[in-house]
Amino acid sequence: MRMTTSKLVPALALACAATGAAQAEDVIRIGHVAATTGAIAHLGKDNENGARMAVDELNAKGVVIGGKKYKIVLQAEDDAADPKQGTVVAQKLVDARVNGVIGHETSGTTIPASRIYHDAGIPQISPSASNPQYTRQHFNTAFRNIANDEQLGAALARYAMQNVKAKRIAVVDDRTAYGKGLVDEFVKNIKRGGAASGTSVVSTQYTNDKATDFSAILTAIKATKPDMVFFGGMDAVAGPMLRQMKQLAIPIKFMGGDGMCSDSVPRLAGEAMSDGQVICAEAGGVEPSQEKGMADFRVAYKKKFGIDVQTYSPYTYDALMTMVEAMQKAGSPDPAKYLPVLARITHKGVTGNITFDERGDVQDGVLTIYTFRNAKREKLAVVK
Structure with missing residues (x-):
């Protein structure tokens, strides 16, 4: 039976609505x-x-x-x-x-x-x-x-004390939830194990996640004669900080977490990063299998x-x-x-x-600790 125009329009509308519902469900x-x-x-x-x-x-x-x-x-x-x-x-x-x-x-x-x-x-x-x-x-x-960060900070603190043998550490916190959380956990674990290893935090400095000039905080850090800087922040800040560390003749180890553990760090640091200077940990990683x-x-x-x-x-x-x-x-x-x-x-x-x-x-959770050599990331250890 042929449908009249008045009946056809609502029928088509119902059909379209049904089709739309089916697509939404799919x-x-x-x-x-x-x-x-x-x-x-x-x-x-x-x-x-x-x-x-x-x-x-x-x-x-x-x-x-x-x-x-x-x-x-x-x-x-x-x-x-x-x-x-x-x-x-x-x-x-x-x-x-x-x-x-x-x-x-x-x-x-x-x-x-x-x-x-x-x-x-x-x-x-x-x-x-x-x-x-x-x-x-x-x-x-x-x-x-x-x-x-509890696992990440603890792993990095152990590596700083046991593998790097750092004794005097300066910490820099970018005041983000990530940077502050990581630095807090790192410092807590340094204080916990520092007596046995002779490791201590000698300077605490602050920056932000958009900063580009670190001369004031790096000058203050240099005066405390540290053998390592620990940075809680991202690679976009870590790279320029490494460049200014070189300008101020602070050729010490530079450690941080996953935010500064990308393959972009050598590019962002330019020629300022020496082989093995940067140590970072990725909050993940795979075991050999x-x-x-x-x-x-x-x-x-x-x-x-x-x-x-x-x-x-x-x-x-x-x-x-x-x-x-x-x-x-x-x-x-x-x-x-x-x-x-x-x-x-x-x-x-x-x-x-x-x-x-x-x-x-x-x-x-597994963590992977890296360094950089020849501008390439190199795995040092997989830890839990």
Whole structure:
């Protein structure tokens, strides 16, 4: 029977609405947040690239959850490493009804954003925020798949005392949640073990994450005659600081955490960094049995993006893969249904086996200590 025009229009509208609903049900939207503009944009883009690799691989293979095929869509946002912008972006993702969030990149943006995701019941895995406070807020939606600053600070302090044999250490804190948290843990462990090793902190200085002139604090540090500087901050600040250390004739060891452990450090430091001078630790790493998987990832990453891995793209890749596996095991991408599964999951990733403790921290977090020789990062040790 032929439909009249008056009946045809509402019928078409209903059909279009039904089609739109079906398409919406077929899509899983996962948010990713990092600083993709600003001084550490190279690190933020590295994180985002890791997430895109995971999404592309999943979609190429086909994602089936609860007997239904889905397409993963990545909603990538920029928080510019600014806590205020981080909360704005977090609310944007909540309003977009994402099924989960990978990020944020820095501790300073991850911590305030985590409350917004928790209030909305949206699971969040940070692949790079290491401040312990993130998982100390008792938010059941907050997870991370790297070691935290308690582990990182302790490992670096042990290495400074036992391997470098440093006796007089100056510390510089960039006053971000990441930098302050790392320095606090490092100093705490130096004080704890310093009596036996004869190691002490002889100078404490402060800067910020956008500073470019360090002459005043470096002059003050030089007067205390240290044999090591420990810096809590990012590579964008560490590089210029190393250049000014050379100008002021302070040719001592320079140690820090994952924020200054990227392959960009030699470029940012110019000719100022000598072989073996810089020692840093990445809040992650793989043991010998897992090295092939990580090496294969690095090759695939360079083939896809034309650049080398900076730091945390493998962990971002694993975080997204872990989240989707939890959805598959739960039989649903509904956050309320897959969140309990995520909390007890064991995912075999390129960075190792990922399972979370009761706070959301990765269990048995591994750390890798590096130096730089011939402008290339060189592994010194893998520790727990």
